[in-house]
Every structure is written in C-alpha cells, then in structure tokens.
Amino acid sequence: MEIMIPVWAQSAGAQIAKRHLSDLRGSRIALVDDNFDTPFTDRLEKLLSETHGAVVERLVKPLGSAASPKALIEQAAKAEAAIVGIGL
Amino acid sequence: MQKTDSLVVDDYEQAIELFYERGWTDGLPVVLPTRRLVDEMLARYGRDRHESLGAIPPKGGQATIEKLAINAVMGGCRPEHFPIVLAAFQALLAPEHNLNGVSQTTHMCVSLAIVNGPISRELNFNSRDGVFGNGYRSNGAVGRAVRLALWNLGGAVPWDTDKATLSHPGEYAFCIAEEEEDNPWEPLHVERGCPPGSDAVTVFACEGPHGVVCDGTPAEMLHGIADTMCALGNNNVHFGGQTLVIVNPQNAEEFAKGGWSKQDVRAYLWENARRRLSDVRACGAVHDRMRKTLQDTGRILARQYAENPTTRVPVTSKPEDIHIVVAGGRSYWAAVLPGWGSFGGYAATVQIKRQGG
Numbered sequence: 001m002e003i004m005i006p007v008w009a010q011s012a013g014a015q016i017a018k019r020h021l022s023d024l025r026g027s028r029i030a031l032v033d034d035n036f037d038t039p040f041t042d043r044l045e046k047l048l049s050e051t052h053g054a055v056v057e058r059l060v061k062p063l064g065s066a067a068s069p070k071a072l073i074e075q076a077a078k079a080e081a082a083i084v085g086i087g088l
Numbered sequence: 089m090q091k092t093d094s095l096v097v098d099d100y101e102q103a104i105e106l107f108y109e110r111g112w113t114d115g116l117p118v119v120l121p122t123r124r125l126v127d128e129m130l131a132r133y134g135r136d137r138h139e140s141l142g143a144i145p146p147k148g149g150q151a152t153i154e155k156l157a158i159n160a161v162m163g164g165c166r167p168e169h170f171p172i173v174l175a176a177f178q179a180l181l182a183p184e185h186n187l188n189g190v191s192q193t194t195h196m197c198v199s200l201a202i203v204n205g206p207i208s209r210e211l212n213f214n215s216r217d218g219v220f221g222n223g224y225r226s227n228g229a230v231g232r233a234v235r236l237a238l239w240n241l242g243g244a245v246p247w248d249t250d251k252a253t254l255s256h257p258g259e260y261a262f263c264i265a266e267e268e269e270d271n272p273w274e275p276l277h278v279e280r281g282c283p284p285g286s287d288a289v290t291v292f293a294c295e296g297p298h299g300v301v302c303d304g305t306p307a308e309m310l311h312g313i314a315d316t317m318c319a320l321g322n323n324n325v326h327f328g329g330q331t332l333v334i335v336n337p338q339n340a341e342e343f344a345k346g347g348w349s350k351q352d353v354r355a356y357l358w359e360n361a362r363r364r365l366s367d368v369r370a371c372g373a374v375h376d377r378m379r380k381t382l383q384d385t386g387r388i389l390a391r392q393y394a395e396n397p398t399t400r401v402p403v404t405s406k407p408e409d410i411h412i413v414v415a416g417g418r419s420y421w422a423a424v425l426p427g428w429g430s431f432g433g434y435a436a437t438v439q440i441k442r443q444g445g
Contacts, residue, residue: 002123003103004094004158006112006240008149035381037374063385065189065431067145 021081025053030079032072034064036086044083061085093154094123114239114260116232118162129157132167133174135444141174142181145188147243151177153444156237163233163261168211169226171440172289173233176201179291179436180234186432190293191244194251195323197293197428198258200332201234202413203265204277205287207440213265216337217417220264220297231261256296264415270337271414272344279350280437287440292411293433294332295322297423302339306346309339309422310356316424317361317403317410324403325363326375327429328388331403333357334423336416350412358407362400365393387430411435 021027029048033041041058048054057079059072064085068076076082097103103120107113119125130137130153137154144151153174160173180187180199190197203213203226214224222228238244246252252259268275277288300316302309313333318325335343335353343353369376383390389405403426404410416423427433 001098001100001103001120002094002096003106004121004123004126004154004161006121006155006158006162006236007110008155008241036378038377063387063431064381065193065428066186067188 019080024048027054027081028079029054029056030076030082031056031058032068032076032082032084033058033060034085035061036064040086111245112240113162114232114236116260118236119164121158121161125161126154126157129161129165129167129170130154133157133170133444141177144177144181144238144242146191146249149241149243151181151237151241155241156233159237159240160229160233163231163236164225164229165233166229169230169233171442171444172201172203172207172211172230172287173237175289175438175440176230176234176291177237179289179438180238182436182438184432184434185291185293185436186434187242189432190428191238191242192249192251193428193431194253195428195431196252196254196256196295197433198256198262198296199234199291199293199433200258200425201231201263202276202290202292203230203263203287204268204275204282204290205440206285207287207442208265208268213263215265215267215415216270219334219415220423227263227265228261231258231263234263235259235261258296264413267337267414267416270341270418272340273350273412273414276411276413277437277439280435282437282439287442288437289440290435290437292330292332292425292427292435294425294427297334297425300422300424301420302335302422303420306343306348306353309335309342310353310360313422313424314357314361317357317426318363318401319426320363320367320371322426323429323431324426325368325401326371327379327382327431328392328403328405328409329429329431330409330411330427330434332411332413332425332427334413334415334425336419336422337414338418338420339422340414354407354410354412357410358402358404361403361410365396365399365401368393368401382430405430 141151213226
C-alpha cells in the first residue's frame with residue numbers, strides 16, 4: 001500500500017552547526033534580549049563579559065512572544081555563538 | 089521502497105508503527121494517508137495541490153494543500169471536512185493570532201477552532217451537550233487534523249519547540265461548533281463580519297474550559313462568570329489580551345428574556361470582571377516588569393494599571409476583546425476559557441470556501 005508522507009524532508013545543509021567554542025574568553029556572543037526579564041538578562045550579560053571575558057553584543061527583540069526580525073537574526077548569526085532567549 | 093512524497097509498506101500494522109517510529113504522529117494512532125484517500129480529498133476540493141497557504145511556525149514547513157490533505161486524512165477527516173481545515177489554517181496564519189508564539193509559549197494556550205454556519209449542522213458537528221468532549225467525528229477529526237498539521241509541518245513538538253509547561257488535552261483536538269438554532273443572539277462569525285448564512289471558522293488560543301455554575305437571574309449568572317474571568321491564575325488579569333466565555337442555550341435564553349443583548353452581557357462583564365491592582369501586584373514583581381514591556385509596546389493600556397488605590401484592572405483592554413459563544417446543553421453550566429494575554433493568540437475568523445479554485 002502506498003502511504004503519503006505528512007512532513008517535508010529536511011533540506012540538506014539547512015542546519016549548519018557552528019564550531020563549538022573552546023573558550024568564552026574573547027569569543028563574540030550574541031545575546032538576544034527577548035524583553036521578558038531585563039534584570040536577568042543584565043546579570044547574564046555581566047556574567048559573560050566580566051567573569052568570562054566574552055565580547056557580548058546585546059540584541060533587543062521588540063516583543064518576546066513574536067519571532068525576531070530578520071535583521072536581528074542575521075546580526076546574531078555573525079557571532080560565534082548566540083543565546084536566543086529565555087523561557088518565562 | 090520510498091519515493092520523495094510517499095512510501096510503500098506491506099501491511100497495516102507495519103505502517104501504523106512506522107508513523108510512530110518516524111515521529112509523524114502525536115502519540116495516538118492515525119488513519120493511514122493512502123494515496124487513494126489523499127487524492128480523493130484533493131479531487132473533491134479541486135485546488136492545486138502544490139499551492140501553499142504559507143509557512144507554518146515555528147519550523148516553517150509550507151502548508152501546501154497536499155500536505156494539509158495528508159494530515160487531514162490522518163486526523164480522520166472526510167473530503168467534506170477539508171475546506172474547514174483549510175479555513176482554520178488561514179485563520180491560524182493571521183498575524184494577530186501569532187501562531188509562532190502560541191506554539192512555543194510556556195503558557196498552556198492551544199488554538200481552539202469554532203465552526204459556524206450551515207456546514208456545522210450538515211456535517212453533524214456537536215454544538216450541544218458535551219461540546220468540548222468526545223463522541224462526534226467532525227469535532228474530533230477537524231480538531232485533530234489541525235493539530236497533526238501543526239505537529240508535522242510546523243514542528244510544534246513538546247520537549248523541542250513547544251515549551252508549554254503543562255499544556256492541556258486540546259493539543260490532541262480542540263474544535264467545537266457554536267449552537268446557532270437554539271440561540272437568541274447573532275452568531276460569532278456574523279458578529280465578526282461574515283454574512284448571515286455563511287460558513288466560517290474562528291480560531292482563538294486559550295486554556296481549557298473553566299466551569300462556572302451559571303443559574304438564576306442574569307445578574308446572578310454574570311456574577312459567577314465575571315469572578316471566574318478575573319482569577320489571578322490566568323494571564324488576562326495580568327496582561328490583558330482576549331478571553332472567551334461560553335454560555336449554554338438556556339443561559340442565553342434567560343439573558344434574552346431579561347432583555348439582555350450579547351453586547352449588554354459583554355459590557356457588564358468588562359465592567360465587572362476586574363481585580364484590585366493591589367491583588368494583581370501581590371502576584372510578584374516579575375509580572376510588573378512584563379506588564380511594563382507590554383505597556384511600552386502599546387499592547388496594554390497603562391492607564392488600566394495606574395498606581396491608584398481605587399484602580400480595578402479589567403481582563404481586557406476593551407469590551408470587544410471578550411468573545412461570547414453559545415454552546416453546550418441546556419443546563420446551569422457556563423465556561424470561561426482565558427487567553428494568552430496580549431502576547432497574541434487573538435481570534436481570527438475566515439469564511440469557509442466549500443470548493444477550491
């Protein structure tokens with residue numbers, strides 16, 4: 001019997017994993033601030049930069065519950081790693 | 089043997105297990121989407137199978153007519169149900185519904201589909217006793233078809249993209265019809281701009297039904313509904329948005345006999361389903377911070393949370409954000425289904441086109 005497939009095939013190359021960071025010090029980290037808990041995000045930014053020596057670029061989403069604007073995603077993708085949101 | 093869009097299996101049992109192995113089902117077995125059943129559904133509707141209604145968040149799989157038909161067959165739909173599934177997806181993809189957020193939030197909202205119009209009776213949707221329960225193919229099949237397509241095409245899968253802390257059983261199927269015959273008021277879809285006599289689907293992201301003992305005079309009935317609407321555990325009283333109230337046909341008849349229009353009921357609830365700001369703030373500072381963000385982005389009105397001992401916070405920014413639907417048995421129970429707040433999940437209504445083209 002012929003069964004139709006209900007999903008799309010994963011496109012090859014759609015997910016290109018970045019190299020794992022060996023050290024946070026000196027690494028460029030994009031921190032997407034999803035506007036849900038600013039004090040928490042402040043603490044995280046400080047921890048990454050002051051304690052671990054990362055170079056943090058904070059990118060603020062207009063609203064945490066909506067998808068990030070394309071420009072923000074592209075900017076975050078330029079970093080060596082990105083923190084894309086916190087759950088609340 | 090596997091082609092790009094189909095595969096051949098030897099027997100029924102193997103095929104059922106295959107759907108589990110590949111992660112193509114939500115935990116329940118499915119109707120096998122054989123090419124014959126899918127083609128029959130597509131032929132009956134008569135629309136290009138490759139046409140897409142758009143990308144389904146969060147993972148962005150295209151909602152092509154063919155892929156939706158496959159998932160509709162899996163959910164138990166007959167070809168005559170398919171136009172309702174398509175209209176539901178058009179509504180789900182409306183910007184105000186923010187399906188991306190609804191699918192991924194930690195909140196327990198799920199998109200409810202409410203069917204209106206003659207198609208509801210023709211296809212034997214349940215709009216009466218036990219309307220949120222089991223026993224009716226149309227409610228179950230349309231509801232499950234929507235959920236399966238969100239699962240398979242949108243990738244809204246728990247432990248992965250779906251971050252709901254608790255969710256609710258509507259994640260398997262969440263579809264009702266409004267009772268229009270035993271109803272003194274204008275039906276939901278007509279209130280929302282569809283012509284009388286037309287068929288439509290409205291989607292609204294909400295919690296499961298919270299029961300309300302609803303008996304007596306209009307004022308007594310409204311007292312209980314209003315109190316349930318502004319419980320501190322739901323998002324509306326903290327973050328506005330929209331909410332849904334279900335009254336049964338007997339309740340609606342009592343309101344109408346007392347001279348209450350649906351708009352009167354809505355206005356009363358908006359004025360009375362309120363909490364003191366001090367109660368709201370007692371739930372913690374984290375809510376204050378989020379409320380500030382929502383105020384800054386214009387999604388809730390700052391004046392409704394103004395620091396003042398007399399402030400009583402409404403559950404929505406305006407009365408029109410309280411949706412009222414008549415459904416259920418003739419009895420003394422109503423229900424409130426709180427929304428997600430002003431993050432999204434707002435109601436969206438789309439007319440059903442019975443034929444494609």
